[in-house]
Amino acid sequence: MGQFIIDFSNWIWDTPMLLLLMGGGFILFAYSGFLPFRHFGHALKVVRGKYDDENLPGQISSRQALSAAIAATVGLGNISGVAIAINMGGPGAIFWMWISAFVGMATKYFTCTLAIMYRGKDTQGTVQGGPMYVIEEGMGKKWKPLAILFSVAGVLGLLAIFQANQLTAVLRSVLLIPNGLDNGETTKWVLGISMMIIVAIVILGGIKRIAAVASRLVPFMVLLYFATVLIIMFRFYDQVPAMLWLIVEDAFTGNAVMGGAVGAVMVIGARRAAFSNEAGIGTAPMVHGASKNNEPVREGLIAMLGPFIDTVVVCTLTALVILLTGVWQSTDNDGVRLTLSAFEMGLPGIGKYLLMVAVLVFALSTMFTYSYYGHKCFNYLFGAEKAKYYNYFYLITIVGGAVVSLEVVVSFIDGMYAVMAIPTMISTIYLAPKVKAATKEYFGRVRK
Structure with a gap:
């Protein structure tokens, strides 16, 4: 079963998915008139809360929506x-993550603008947003x-299994194994149950x-x-320009992977950018669709900051x-253990503990x-x-x-x-003219 999951993920993330996310995102980027660059400053003004109104429909403020979305992506x-x-x-691969991020800013602008334009109601009459409502209403x-x-894949793909897996790896590597306190599978089960209890205390209280x-x-x-990262970078500051050049150079030579296969690096x-900032996947529109905002464009501007903060920074x-x-x-080492090794080498003695705290909060x-x-996807499928x-x-x-x-x-997770x-990008490209018209109208009012 495990090998089937791996094979399915590799198959679906081959060229078609790359074209859908990167190609479709670039089309939206160009179609918007390169909006993420032109209106980045205005987006910063909006996110400061200048236009917030508690009396508007929705459940949370736009700033809270961005915080919740970043909490899911910056992790x-x-x-x-x-x-x-x-x-x-x-x-x-990092260079192509950057490219995906800039393209993703446009994608997130369109998807989260649509999340406000085409909100629906669940079976209890509560206003909801997200790709499933955009598709049905728009x-x-x-x-x-x-x-x-979308909703079926969301119920399965938005489980916290990756976070649980990597948090378990960090806690075992930093605290338990060095002190002889690790009992293998038993320890994993104990940590998993402990995480489950902590998460239950928060999520059973709802979105607020x-x-x-x-x-x-x-x-x-x-x-x-x-x-923590800046302290480590300061220790190696003379090598930073060379590392940045290495990222760019390797992006077009692929020397580090598959004998120079640049396509494989892309x-x-x-894939990793999609997992990191989730642009085009459809998650952020679900939380931005719950914000107290009646200006779709304004919500889209706030949302597009997410990929920049998450991936570029x-x-x-x-x-x-x-x-x-x-x-x-x-x-x-792979995954979080590789980053753990880097922090330990960069700040011997305390680096791994600082990263452990960060991983704990991130996860x-x-x-x-x-x-x-996932709750919203389940709500859509089976009722509130x-x-x-x-x-x-x-x-x-x-x-x-x-x-x-x-x-x-x-x-x-990659497969889901x-x-x-697929449905997120199809609906976004289909309804893109609606967003462009709303953008023109909004900035016309701003200029006046």
Whole structure:
């Protein structure tokens, strides 16, 4: 079964998926008139809360929506996902992650603008947003099979098994194994059950509690991680330009992977960027669709900051630490263990503990937000009255994620993300003219 999951993931992420996300995203980037570059400053003004109105329909503020979305994206994809990208595709994979991020800013602008334009209501009359509602409300009932496909893949692909797996690996590597306290499989089960209890306390309180916790955790975890990474970079500051050049050079030579297969490096970079910032996958529109905002364009502008913060900033910092310390060439570690080696070499004695704290906060905040995403997909499929049962399913799978292998976990999530991207990108490209018209009208009012 594990090998089937791996083979399916590799097959679906071949050229067609690369063309859908990267090619479709570039079309949206150009069609918008390169909006992420032209209106980046205005997006920063909006996210400061200048236009917030508590009386508008929705459940959370736009800033809370961005915090919750970033809590789901700025996480282990930036710590473990970057390590996996370098391990599989060499430094050049990071360059293609950058390209995916800039393209992803446009994709997220379109998808999250549509999430406000075409909100629907669940069976209890609560206003909801997300690709499934965009498809049904914006494209019509005949397209509902696409909405169902997205929701089914979302129920499965938005489980916290990757976060549980990597958090377990860090806690064992840093605290338990060095002190002779690790009992193998038994330890994994104990850690998995402990994580399940912590996550249950937060997610059973609904989106308002999730958003409140995320808006407090996100700034803390980003600052802690930034500070640690910058200290390590300062120690190797003279090598930073050379490492940046290595990323660019390797992107077009593919020397570190498959005998110079540049296409393979592009695929690896795109896969890891999709997992890291989730642009085009359809997750962020679900939480942005719940914000108290009646200006679709304004919500899209806020949302497009996510891929920039996540991939261009945070992923680059992680990559530089791994490259500067040289651990990517001198160790067989993969995933979060590779990043752990880099932090330990960069800050001997305390580096691994600082990363452990960051991973703990990153993983938990992502688990909180993913539960909301999956809950919304389940809500759409089976009705709001039955959606509460999803949380129990979600919590049980956390334990499973803690004990299975990393390769199977990554392949399963990658495969489901690819399936989610198909209806998301089809609906976004189909409805793109609606977004462009709304953009022109909005900035016309802003200029006046």
